[in-house]
Amino acid sequence: MTGLVLALDQGTTSSRALLFDPSLAIVAIAQQELPQHFPNEGWVEHDPEDIWRTTVATAREALDRGRAEARGVAAIGITNQRETTVIWDRRTGKPIHRAIVWQDRRTSKVCANLKADGAEAMVTERTGLVLDPYFSATKIGWLLDNIEGARAAAEAGHLAFGTIDTFLVWRLTAGRVHATDATNASRTLLYDIRRGAWDEDLLKLFRVPRAILPEVRDTAGDFGSSETALFGSAISIRGVAGDQQAATIGQACFRPGMIKSTYGTGCFALLNTGETPVASSSRLLTTIAYQFGGKRTYALEGAIFVAGAAVQWLRDGLGVIGSARETGEMAGRSDPAQEVVMVPAFVGLGAPYWVPEARGALFGLTRATGPDEIARAALEAVAYQTRDLVDAMRTDWPAVSETVIRVDGGMVASDWLLQFLADTLASPVDRPTILETTALGAAWLAGHQAGVWPDQDGFSRLLQLDRRFTPAMAGAERERRYRDWQRAVEAVIGYARPG
Numbered sequence: 001m002t003g004l005v006l007a008l009d010q011g012t013t014s015s016r017a018l019l020f021d022p023s024l025a026i027v028a029i030a031q032q033e034l035p036q037h038f039p040n041e042g043w044v045e046h047d048p049e050d051i052w053r054t055t056v057a058t059a060r061e062a063l064d065r066g067r068a069e070a071r072g073v074a075a076i077g078i079t080n081q082r083e084t085t086v087i088w089d090r091r092t093g094k095p096i097h098r099a100i101v102w103q104d105r106r107t108s109k110v111c112a113n114l115k116a117d118g119a120e121a122m123v124t125e126r127t128g129l130v131l132d133p134y135f136s137a138t139k140i141g142w143l144l145d146n147i148e149g150a151r152a153a154a155e156a157g158h159l160a161f162g163t164i165d166t167f168l169v170w171r172l173t174a175g176r177v178h179a180t181d182a183t184n185a186s187r188t189l190l191y192d193i194r195r196g197a198w199d200e201d202l203l204k205l206f207r208v209p210r211a212i213l214p215e216v217r218d219t220a221g222d223f224g225s226s227e228t229a230l231f232g233s234a235i236s237i238r239g240v241a242g243d244q245q246a247a248t249i250g251q252a253c254f255r256p257g258m259i260k261s262t263y264g265t266g267c268f269a270l271l272n273t274g275e276t277p278v279a280s281s282s283r284l285l286t287t288i289a290y291q292f293g294g295k296r297t298y299a300l301e302g303a304i305f306v307a308g309a310a311v312q313w314l315r316d317g318l319g320v321i322g323s324a325r326e327t328g329e330m331a332g333r334s335d336p337a338q339e340v341v342m343v344p345a346f347v348g349l350g351a352p353y354w355v356p357e358a359r360g361a362l363f364g365l366t367r368a369t370g371p372d373e374i375a376r377a378a379l380e381a382v383a384y385q386t387r388d389l390v391d392a393m394r395t396d397w398p399a400v401s402e403t404v405i406r407v408d409g410g411m412v413a414s415d416w417l418l419q420f421l422a423d424t425l426a427s428p429v430d431r432p433t434i435l436e437t438t439a440l441g442a443a444w445l446a447g448h449q450a451g452v453w454p455d456q457d458g459f460s461r462l463l464q465l466d467r468r469f470t471p472a473m474a475g476a477e478r479e480r481r482y483r484d485w486q487r488a489v490e491a492v493i494g495y496a497r498p499g
Contacts, residue, residue, distance in 0.1 A: 004073045005447040006062065006235065007439040008055055010080045010164050011243065012036075012101065012265045013312075015054035017062040018439040019073075022452055024462055026436065028066035030058040037098060042105035042347065045098035048086050051164060052171050056230060063231065070233035076172075076226065077239035077446030079246035079438050080164035082187045085139035087150070087212065088167070090160050093175060096147050099164070100139040103265075103305060103347045107138035108356045119205060126192045126199055128277060128286030130354055134303070136163060137189035137206040144207070154209045161212040163187070165240045169223050172237060177224035179215040182291035183245040191216070193277060193288055196296060219245070219290040220445040239445025241290065243438050244268040248289055248299065250441030251406045251432065252460040259393070259403050261386055262438065263411035266350070267307035269389045270299040273397060282392035283352040300396055302351040302389030306360075308411050310344040310378040320371035328416035331376035340364045341488040342377035352392045353489065358496040363488045379417045383424040384485040390425055404428045404468075408437035415469075423473035424482065433464040 004027065009016040014034050019027040032054040037045040063070065083102035088095045100106070111131045114120065120131045129135055140161055144151040153159050162170065166180045185191040185198075190208060192199040198213055217223065223237035241249065244262060248270045251260040256274035261267060270289060277286045277298040289299035311324045321327060341363040348356035362377065390405070405427055412418060412431050422429040434440055447453040454462070471478075 003452050004066070004068055005443045005450070005452055006059060006073050006076045007443040007446070008059060008076060008078045008168065009243070009439040009442065010051060010055055010078070010168065012081045012103070015051065015058050016439065017055070017058035018436060018443065019062045019066040019068060020440070020443045020447070024434065024440070024453075026434075027068065028062045030061035030065060032058055036101070040106070042108070044101040044103040044347070046084065046101055048088070048095040048099050048167060051099065051167070055168060060231065070231035070235050073235050074452050075236045075238040075446035075450035077442030077444070078165050078168055078237065079241050079243050079442035080168070080184070082163060082184060082242035082244065083134055083136050084164050085136045085143070085161070086164065086167045087140065087143050087154075087159050087161050088170075089153070090158055090175070093171070096150055096159065097143055100142065102134055104139065105133050105347060105356055107133040107142055110138045110141065111356070114205070123189060123202065123205070126194070126202060127189055128186070128193050129189055130283065130285070132354055133356055134350070135187060135189040137202070137208060140208050141206055154212050157211040159212050160214070161208075162214055163242075165242070166214045169237060169240065172226040172230065173224040174227045179217050179223055181217055181219045181221070181240040182288045182296060183219055183242040184240070185216045186288040187242060193286065193296070193298070196291075218292060218294065220292055220449045236450065237446070238449035239442055241442060241445060244270055244301065245289055246441035246445070247408055247438040248272065248441065249444060250437030250439070251408060252456070252463050253406065254456045254460065257399055257403055258406070259390070260406045260408065260437075263307050263382060263407065263409035265307065265309045267304035267382060267386060269302045269386060269393070271301075271393045271397060273298050273300055278397055280392070280396045282395050283354055284389070284392050284396060285351065300393055302392060304385045304389070305347050305350045306344040307382045307385070308409070309346065310342065310381060311411070313344075313346070314375060314378060318374075321375060324410070325413070327375045327379055328414035330372040331379050331416050334372035334376040335368065338364070338366060338369050338373040339484065340369055340373045340377040341484055342374070342381045343488050343492045344378065344381050345492055349489070349493070352388055353493065355493050355496055358492050361488070361492050361495070363491070379414070380420060382411065382417065383421045384482060386421060387424050387482060390427070404430050406430045406432070408432065408435055418469045419472070422469040422471045423478060426471050426475070426478060428471070429469040431466045431469070433466045
């Protein structure tokens with residue numbers, strides 16, 4: 001077979017490889033779970049060698065399952081968990097420490113001190129982001145200050161920083177290419193999203209040496225070629241995008257006003273705002289959606305840290321479910337009189353609250369509350385958090401008020417969740433036939449660049465809708481439930497900030 005495109009989807013809990021043919025059909029999928037490490041409260045780490053090992057292994061497995069040879073693959077596209085930070089030695093290629101994951105909270109006090117010093121206004125104006133440990137810059141600072149000799153080595157030019165895409169490109173090309181794309185650069189707190197350049201004032205603020213930073217390239221562009229020994233033939237790397245931007249592309253949200261919402265470990269909603277960055281008055285993020293031919297398209301983004309992770313907690317932490325698939329059925333048979341509310345702030349609250357010290361809670365428990373009701377509360381929390389984001393988007397960009405929400409990610413296989421989501425948002429919710437939209441976005445970037453797939457309009461026409469969910473809940477009931485959610489969030493924030 002020829003004209004294939006290999007998408008490498010490196011996520012928070014697994015590494016995946018998907019092989020697409022020229023008709024967008026998935027030829028093969030391979031996946032391996034990725035171990036996470038929690039050395040201290042609020043700390044989350046990955047071993048970069050695990051990331052590398054599982055990425056290469058799944059790529060080889062996908063080629064084997066698809067009975068394909070590397071010489072038949074037109075290009076590789078990479079999509080990745082964003083903000084997760086790796087620093088390695090240029091001389092050896094070896095990481096100096098485990099990767100610090102986007103969920104990690106260890107630099108909360110650093111961010112709080114910078115806010116107290118009045119730094120956030122400048123940071124937000126240039127990066128579109130808020131001062132939060134979620135992003136890469138304070139993670140870089142922690143590594144340079146806590147690993148012996150790291151800061152001196154960085155200033156001498158011996159170390160390299162990257163988000164996961166950059167680390168994979170470096171390894172795939174045997175160190176020939178140290179580059180990222182504009183979407184990943186825009187998540188570091190170091191990149192001026194209007195000028196499209198690393199910002200010297202931000203580098204000084206976060207004490208990050210310029211020498212460790214990668215070159216920033218277009219989302220669809222030339223990122224070198226893989227080493228021949230890895231897959232049997234060299235394969236060109238022609239597309240890179242952070243996972244949420246890749247999902248935006250995979251959903252063909254190319255027109256201003258279009259929204260996608262992805263439900264994986266967390267939930268991330270992006271609204272395409274076109275060529276002009278929109279400053280949020282609602283504590284959303286202004287970010288780069290993609291960059292083609294040096295031209296940037298922007299988005300408003302809302303980030304929820306815990307969505308599918310709450311279901312994972314029900315399985316692995318409480319042991320009340322055997323698999324995520326059970327939750328929709330459990331929610332459907334739960335007692336409606338048990339109005340349990342879960343605020344899954346296990347690693348803090350993201351947009352639009354940004355309270356890193358918050359922690360999770362359950363409200364409304366009675367002796368009659370059981371696993372079914374708790375499972376329902378976990379799914380409902382996903383919908384309520386999404387409404388927080390969409391309401392904020394509607395405030396910042398009123399034209400979005402009637403927009404259909406395009407959804408993807410592992411959780412959207414649940415009809416129960418999507419119907420409740422449509423009810424909560426009072427907006428239609430569209431589920432595509434291809435749920436692997438993050439990988440599809442990365443594949444389209446590479447495939448279009450390699451001449452396999454059509455332009456944006458042609459790609460949009462190829463996508464098909466599986467089902468549209470329309471609101472059915474009465475307005476008064478919708479608002480009553482949402483007010484209960486808001487009261488629960490206020491209580492969690494109040495508990496996190498006593499006095």
